[in-house]
Amino acid sequence: MLLDTETHANGSSEESLSRAERRDIQIKRILEAAKTCFVRSGFQGASMHQICAEVGMSPGALYRYFPSKEAIIAAIAEADRKHDAEMFALIEQAPSIFEGIIACAMAHIRHTHLDGNAAMFTEIRAESMRNELVRDTCLQCMMDVENDFRVHLERAIEAGEIDPVVPLESLLGILMSIGEGIAINDLPSRNITFDEIETALRVSLGALLRPRDNAIATRT
Amino acid sequence: MLLDTETHANGSSEESLSRAERRDIQIKRILEAAKTCFVRSGFQGASMHQICAEVGMSPGALYRYFPSKEAIIAAIAEADRKHDAEMFALIEQAPSIFEGIIACAMAHIRHTHLDGNAAMFTEIRAESMRNELVRDTCLQCMMDVENDFRVHLERAIEAGEIDPVVPLESLLGILMSIGEGIAINDLPSRNITFDEIETALRVSLGALLRPRDNAIATRT
């Protein structure tokens, strides 16, 4: 019986992958391992050797996939912020702008609560204060999200659906800040329930936005 | 003409300082220079040689004042958090708990807006996720502040001065998070005025706390 070269074999778990597919898998493995290391030691604190050890790969091999440590950092920062941006697209599907904002905020908070996401998030923010590449990535994503929000908020204001207590631009900044503050502090890890957070958000954002029909609180 | 040894001379600008005083001055200079470097490059990114260059001091000299780089980081983190804690003592002097909280939050936001304070703050937070010394310092200060707040809030709740929509512990976490979120995002640098921020805070925290007499907004 001749063993097929895996190119056109089948049945087993990891065969018949094209070069490009194998490459993608390796890249994903590297990014995942790097994230683990970065959460543990920070961008500057984690060494390439540690990342190599975590992937189970030699430096020579790793450098075939990423040209530098900074490239890995940039890739991670970009992936993380892209994920955030996609999450904020939730606002599209909501029945009202108020519900949309609450949904976005809660999704963000739930996601940041997972794994080392709060630490990674904090690290990215800190790095963005000095690393130009990371800063640009963050700024770009933030702008995308804010632009999205701006359009929706503007439309809702004109339609009389909400009547915010501060001008649009200030409102944008404040909404983002509140969401981010609760997210990075990872309140659920301090035994504050998602329900309580949602209640607080509904009440405070409700007061800020003043939606027409006052269906704000889920409970008193 | 004999030049006086500065010990008992006078008239010039920097004379007749005791050893201890000179030492304190040098320590302050080092901390200041280190802060500049840390804001520029992060805790891990800034090297001792860079700090030496910034102070205008050799490594040998610098190590007479601090036994290690981590000791400098710890000193900076502690000073920063202590300053925050002192600021939060503003709550004592306010006419009501609501006004006290608003005053604390605004003071915090104003302070974070100065110099590189937002960057430093972010860096300290990131470092506290992995450096035990920094974590303990942060936790200790946060606990001090929260304990202070807890006492006041509890008293105000029992007196019927406020009627928060969420339980005390959750309220504490949420208030802190909102303040911190606005602070580290440094909204004033994005042309959002202090007045607008204060209005937003009054409205949203007002809705959260529900103070008895509804004198919340400074303006509509």
Add this chain to the structure above:
DNA sequence: TCTCAAAGAGCGAACGTTCATTCTCAAATT
């Protein structure tokens, strides 16, 4: 008031280590 040993402050070269990255070469895949 003067002298002098002790202590403190500062310098800058040098230490051993670790870093990100590169090089050379072998194995595997096409």
Add this chain to the structure above:
DNA sequence: AATTTGAGAATGAACGTTCGCTCTTTGAGA
């Protein structure tokens, strides 16, 4: 045969820290 993938030793730079040294300040005894 040609190309891709991988290993792992090697590279030079940079790191935090220490060392041996000089110069200055200090304070007690003469």
